[in-house]
Amino acid sequence: MKKNTGPKKMDDIARLAGVSKPTVSRALQDSPLVSDETKQRILEIARRHGYVVNRSAQNLRRQRTDTIAVVIDFPHLPENRLSDPFHFELLANIANALAVRQQDVLLCSEQSAHQGGFEHMLANKGVDGIILLGQAGRHEEFRALAKAGVPFVVWGAHRADASYCILGSDNPLGGRLVAQRFRSLKRKRAMFLGPRGHLEIEQRHRGFAEAWGTAVEELEVPDLSFVASRTAMLNRLDSGKAAPDAVFAGSDTMAMGALSALRERGIAVPEDCSVCGYDDSPAAVHHAPALTTVRQDTRLAGAILVERLMQIIQGTPAAPVLLPTDLVVRGT
Amino acid sequence: MKKNTGPKKMDDIARLAGVSKPTVSRALQDSPLVSDETKQRILEIARRHGYVVNRSAQNLRRQRTDTIAVVIDFPHLPENRLSDPFHFELLANIANALAVRQQDVLLCSEQSAHQGGFEHMLANKGVDGIILLGQAGRHEEFRALAKAGVPFVVWGAHRADASYCILGSDNPLGGRLVAQRFRSLKRKRAMFLGPRGHLEIEQRHRGFAEAWGTAVEELEVPDLSFVASRTAMLNRLDSGKAAPDAVFAGSDTMAMGALSALRERGIAVPEDCSVCGYDDSPAAVHHAPALTTVRQDTRLAGAILVERLMQIIQGTPAAPVLLPTDLVVRGT
DNA sequence: ACAGTCTTTGCAATCGATTTCAAAAAAAGC
DNA sequence: GCTTTTTTTGAAATCGATTGCAAAGACTGT
Incomplete structure (x- = not known):
């Protein structure tokens, strides 16, 4: 003698429509095995009672969860x-x-x-x-x-x-494109900024280094974060060595970290130093100045x-x- | 005469362990109804055979999906x-x-x-x-x-x-805090920037306007985007009316849009105009200059x-x- | 040794759908 | 009108677990 236990089951709909459960199931799937008339009636009743198939049961029976x-x-x-x-x-x-x-x-x-x-x-x-x-x-x-x-x-x-x-994305190609650009800008002291051991970023690095030809300084950072890049770049700039005039960062976030450090040390971008990022993340275009970067679609x-x-x-x-x-x- | 149909079922594990299915189920749930010895044996066998309970079946039986x-x-x-x-x-x-x-x-x-x-x-x-x-x-x-x-x-x-x-978050309070700050900076021409019909943002607006006291100019934008804010602000600045000297934007993204416009029209921030955002989104701290904003935890x-x-x-x-x-x- | 407890275990029902298969109803063919 | 074919329908099995209940086994106390 159980009563409406919460939401309606397929059996309830079947009863209301005066058909059997399989027929309801078929109607809901718009199966050609059900006559149009019955289908319409069932669909209407299901709609009126706010019936939806139970996903758990459906998942179990079809061996598939979508x-x-x-x-x-x-x-x-x-x-x-x-x-x-x-x-x-x-x-x-x-x-x-x-x-x-x-x-x-x-x-x-x-x-x-x-x-x-x-x-x-x-x-x-x-x-x-x-x-x-x-x-x-x-x-x-x-x-x-x-x-x-x-x-x-x-x-x-x-x-x-x-x-x-x-x-x-074609990471080596991305790296090459950046190298080309830096070359066309007559840059001399190229630097790559990024962590080690990250395959995508290493591919960008390699593509860049190979296309650049002469030595590329590598500035290693512990992770992909803004802060890590900023810190690493600040340390590098304070080291006394000649500052780079072209920086390719492995991601936009890192490029922005580097930019922040460059600005803080009074190095003008893009006048004294060019910077490229990677990703074309949403922030890149909002950044001031807007970031030159390698787009990933x-x-x-x-x-x-x-x-x-x-x-x-x-x-x-x-x-x-x-x-x-x-x-x-x-x-x- | 069916064979191993792919992954093992609970029945298979039961058979391997020489117990019944319920016992396996209980063992896996670490139920006190199973003796420790049996439990260990079952767990070990399940582990060795890479058995995991089928989520769909589990979901159906317990009326719960986690x-x-x-x-x-x-x-x-x-x-x-x-x-x-x-x-x-x-x-x-x-x-x-x-x-x-x-x-x-x-x-x-x-x-x-x-x-x-x-x-x-x-x-x-x-x-x-x-x-x-x-x-x-x-x-x-x-x-x-x-x-x-x-x-x-x-x-x-x-x-x-x-x-x-x-x-x-306490939106009216956020608005009041911003008004207080603008007042302490001796700002005169306050502006609020944001779309209409967005309840959270309207609350920020109201809190701000009430705490500010005198009239607050409202610059309406169609949506929450960077571009919309930037465009609206550019139009406003080009209108010939006196530029605001304090802008409270309904979100960081909008604040950044406004900043971009101010910069483009040569209005120095924070010298000539103060800007506050809302959210303290990750980008806020990376922005140049770093954004003053209302933090949401x-x-x-x-x-x-x-x-x-x-x-x-x-x-x-x-x-x-x-x-x-x-x-x-x-x-x- | 025997009734009474307590601990372990398994049988069978259940969760709510889908699908196979056979049967009933309707339509078509001659 | 009676078979043959086609269209609709429903009974029952199934997906793979969990759980209520009863029963078997192990222990206790007297």
Whole structure:
């Protein structure tokens, strides 16, 4: 003798419409197995009673959740290690692209995704696939993932031996473009600014150094943050060595840190020193002076990441993609 | 005669351990109903075989998903209506707070959440509760939601007649703090910059105007973007009227837009004109000159939002909370 | 040794949908 | 009118866990 236990179930709708549960299920899926007349009646009743299919039950029965995990390196706030605004931009674009395909987004931090391991995320988190933002030296882990048949794509740096689908901008090209620009400005003392061990940034560095030809000074910073770059640059400027007249930073955030230091030490940009960033993050254009930078098309990136992942989920393997980049010349 | 169909099920583990399925389930939940010896054995076997409980099945059986929807107004990229970096900051903090409580985050855009209606999100998206970032004039809708018993909390502006749990910073206080500062700087021609119809921003405006006393010029902008503010301010400066000597913008992004315009028209900040923003978004401190702004503590906000939501899910109603704000004086 | 407790365990029901398969109803063919 | 085909429908199995309840086993006390 149980009563309306909260929201309506499919059985309730079936009863109200005078049909069976399977028929309701089919009607809601717009299946051709149900006559148009019945379909309309059921849909109307379902609508009136505010019925929606229970996602948990649906997920269990179809072995599929229409949900994609996006793994992003969220900041541990105490450490103030902010993930770059660029990642937010990318996330937003991925979310949009997924929404278009009626997929939901499960947002996972590195840590939460990692405990238990990526290979169990499908069952454990109830997702159909994974988008990983930034590979951060877990190449081997990803190879294993791919071998295990987990559907995933990675945003990160290209590498020849990738057995999985990795998408990233053409970092070496980006570096070369910057070198070209500095050369055309007749700069002499080029510096690259960025942390070690970050594959994407190292590729930018390499492309830059090779195209520049003569020696490039390397200023190493501990992480990708504004403060770290600013501090490193201040120290460098105070060292007594001749200041650089062209600085290429591995990301916009770092470029802004460097700019802040240069300004503080009275070095005029762009007169005495040119500065280039990477990403074309939203802040770049708002910055004063507006930042010259290498653009990464996050909209395109999001769309392709999603498209490839869907393809992989459907069983077709997808090859890595290299996105074109271009230099956006602004005020630095 | 079926064989290992992919990943192991709980029954498989039970068989391997020589126990029944319920016992495995209990062991995995560390239930006291299972002897320690058996528990250890089962855990070990599960670990060795890489078994993880199937989330979909678990969700269905316990009527609970341990997943929270966070609804954020993502940019439709074509329109370039970027949601403020402040929201990202808040999102990151919410995600962290949820992770601590072992809750997963389902990221929803306004649109995707809205089709079908918030009231059906629980069943439809399979979440236990909702965190809404920004109320954007949907007060009535939220009242209905609350009445329907949907567990949710809102980040937004306070209002006396809220029947739901809303959390926000003390906007009027923020406005007053800015007015005080401008007064102590002996400013004369105060201006408020922001869009109409945005409750939080209107509260900031009101607090500011009331504390300022004499007339406050209002410069209206169509949206919260950098460009809109910049454009509006440029037009205003070119109008021939006397330029303001103190500008309070409804958000940091808008403040930066205004600053860009002031600089372009040769008005020195902070010499000729003071500027205050709101949010203390990450960019504020990186800006040149560093932005004076009203701080909103996103870390605290995230923690409290989550705490209250959990409380509501467990059946205890939660009252609105007003977060303290303070003025961070920097270079503008 | 026997009734009474307490600890472990397993059977079977359940969560709410989807899908296979067979049956009923309707339409078509001759 | 009676078979054959096609269109609609529903009964029952299934997805993979969790949990109420009953029962088996281990312990206690007398």
